[in-house]
Amino acid sequence: MPAGGPIRIGLVGLGKIARDQHLPALDAVEGVELVAVASRNAAHDTLPSFDSVEAMLASGIEIDAVSLCTPPQGRFEQAAAVLAANKHLILEKPPGATLSEVEALKRMAAEKGLVLFATWHSRFAPQVEAARAFLADAAIRSVSIEWKEDVRKWHPGQQWIWEPGGLGVFDPGINALSIATRILPRPFRLVSSDLFFPENRAAPIAASLSFRDSAEVPVSAEFDWRQTGPQTWTISAETDKGRFELTHGGTRLVIDGAEAPSAGMEEEYRGIYRRFVDLARTDASDADFSPFIHVCDAFTLGRRHVVDAFHDEAA
Known part of the structure; x- marks a missing residue:
């Protein structure tokens, strides 16, 4: 994590929810900076863009954490690649496609001492x-x-x-x-x-x-x-x-x-990234899967x- 500087974020997935919510929130919240994007079907207007999370991680761009905004199917492999690269991980809801895979990610993050944040935007x-x-x-x-x-x-x-x-x-x-x-x-x-x-x-x-x-x-x-x-x-x-x-x-x-x-005004996704800043600064995870368990x-x-x-x- 850069000492005193913003947490450098790589965003994976550039669909409707990422454009409508994540991009504005990342632009507004102090303590985070979007530095790269990975998407199979889209590119950011100004930032380096890649067609996969693996390509983004291998690019040499300094990234501290990755925010995954892709559909849950197939997300486990992307998340595992992020953790294998020793990056903190933010999961858009739902956290995955199955309970076994999100529990596996929780163990992987803990073993590496990385922050895992399973986000629930409506809680904010x-x-x-x-x-x-x-x-x-x-x-x-x-x-x-x-x-x-x-x-x-x-x-x-x-x-x-x-x-x-x-x-x-x-x-x-x-x-x-x-x-x-x-x-x-x-x-x-x-x-x-x-x-x-x-x-x-x-x-x-x-x-x-x-x-x-x-x-x-x-x-x-x-x-x-x-x-x-x-x-x-x-x-x-x-x-x-x-x-x-x-x-x-x-x-x-x-x-x-x-x-x-x-x-006040609804700022759910800004709340997510403010919460992540707090977690990252204290090396604490927030991986409550109880809503997914009910599903x-x-x-x-x-x-x-x-x-x-x-x-x-x-x-």
Whole structure:
């Protein structure tokens, strides 16, 4: 790590999420500097660009850490190459295609003394920490998660999300689970799962999940990629302190109908890189895979239902 200077980042993957979120965040956050990009299908306008992470790492450019923003399928080999080159590693969500591979990366990073940061951008939404504080001493009676959006709006033409390892509706659903595992005061486990697969796809377009926390409080989750019009990203709870609603993906908090004061603009990806600066400066990893574990459990316990075919006009 350069003494006193910014952490030099190599970015792998230059798709929609990298252009919309990672590039602006890297430009805005103090303590990091984007120095190179690797992508099979795109190049940065001004920075050195390579067609693979291996080529970027072999280029001689001084890189301290690599941020992986590629689809989860095939990411393990890229991540392993980063760690083999003794670079710190940032994983865009989901951290991988399987639980065994992300656990292997965690071991590899620990053996080399490298920082591994499994990012969950929704945890950095502005009202998430206020929600966590409210629920910390609340008597929670029930929790309901409703995460419904239009896949054509957010993932136009992205075929990898429908393939094995792409997670389907759990690509956004894992955002809800990342918030829930952060704000709920007790761990929860899956007890039933219904998954709805389009007849022409290998990944679900909707899911209905039932959990119980360690005090047997029910937690339900409904994920759906077929919603048009206004989108729904809400976690609500019935508590002894009133009805709790965290809405708009964690940007608004409402208690018994009264909205909490604004926590400022949404800066989720800036929060990710600020957190990474702190981790890198202290040689500490943050590899919480609990949201991904819940997704894997959903597939393990999932009862399969076949629904109408899905056709993406943008494909």
